[in-house]
Amino acid sequence: MRLMNKNCWHAALAATMLCGLAMPVMAETYTPVTVSTAGITVSDDIDVTGTALSGGDTLYALDISAAASGGTVTLPSKVTDDFTSQWNKDGAETYSVVPGMSVATGYTGNLNISDGSEVSLTANGTNVSGSTLLVSNGTEDTKIQLGKNVNLSYVYTDNINAANYLNASALSNRGRSIAAGEGLTVSAESTAASENNLAGVFSYNGGNFAAG
Numbered sequence: 346m347r348l349m350n351k352n353c354w355h356a357a358l359a360a361t362m363l364c365g366l367a368m369p370v371m372a373e374t375y376t377p378v379t380v381s382t383a384g385i386t387v388s389d390d391i392d393v394t395g396t397a398l399s400g401g402d403t404l405y406a407l408d409i410s411a412a413a414s415g416g417t418v419t420l421p422s423k424v425t426d427d428f429t430s431q432w433n434k435d436g437a438e439t440y441s442v443v444p445g446m447s448v449a450t451g452y453t454g455n456l457n458i459s460d461g462s463e464v465s466l467t468a469n470g471t472n473v474s475g476s477t478l479l480v481s482n483g484t485e486d487t488k489i490q491l492g493k494n495v496n497l498s499y500v501y502t503d504n505i506n507a508a509n510y511l512n513a514s515a516l517s518n519r520g521r522s523i524a525a526g527e528g529l530t531v532s533a534e535s536t537a538a539s540e541n542n543l544a545g546v547f548s549y550n551g552g553n554f555a556a557g
Contacts (some may be wrong), residue, residue, distance in 0.1 A: 359508070380530025381410045383454060390422050395444050396429045404428050404443045405495045411451030421459035430470035434510045444479035454484045460492035472510040476517035493526035498553040501535035501543070508538035515545050518552035525556040
């Protein structure tokens with residue numbers, strides 16, 4: 346499958362849906378990708394820019410949906426996001442407004458992020474929440490493997506305006522099992538925010554994280 350759309354994505358545009366067993370994405374894409382069938386390999390770069398409008402949809406570059414359960418999703422590629430949040434504080438406190446790569450609630454299966462992969466998120470706006478790699482509620486049947494020399498980075502920048510509320514991380518793990526190989530790099534940085542909750546790794550609700 347060759348994805349030819351090279352326009353920057355905004356919330357009104359539909360996401361690309363991947364289906365079919367072990368089918369790779371054969372071209373670079375500038376639109377968000379949703380994996381909805383088990384056994385997918387996302388083989389090329391994803392580079393998405395967008396704005397989360399106030400009261401509108403949340404943003405992501407790559408979403409592993411519950412429909413992809415039962416197999417292994419493999420990511421040997423580079424995922425880059427540049428997102429702006431226009432949400433109010435109440436919304437940003439309730440939802441992850443601008444995650445980069447999301448593993449959805451209800452997904453049961455394996456996710457392998459291959460050696461040397463890079464996942465990065467740059468975010469700005471007044472009220473911002475989200476993680477470079479967001480791993481939602483899972484079960485003991487969900488296993489996520491980060492290969493050697495994987496790089497997860499989060500940057501908040503005030504090139505529009507400084508945040509009133511920032512709740513973000515490079516890796517957020519809610520109740521799943523994550524193992525990382527040698528050479529994992531996790532970074533999170535921000536400019537000033539009135540309420541700043543920024544972490545490199547945030548693991549909670551029984552989430553397990555082992556590195557090295």
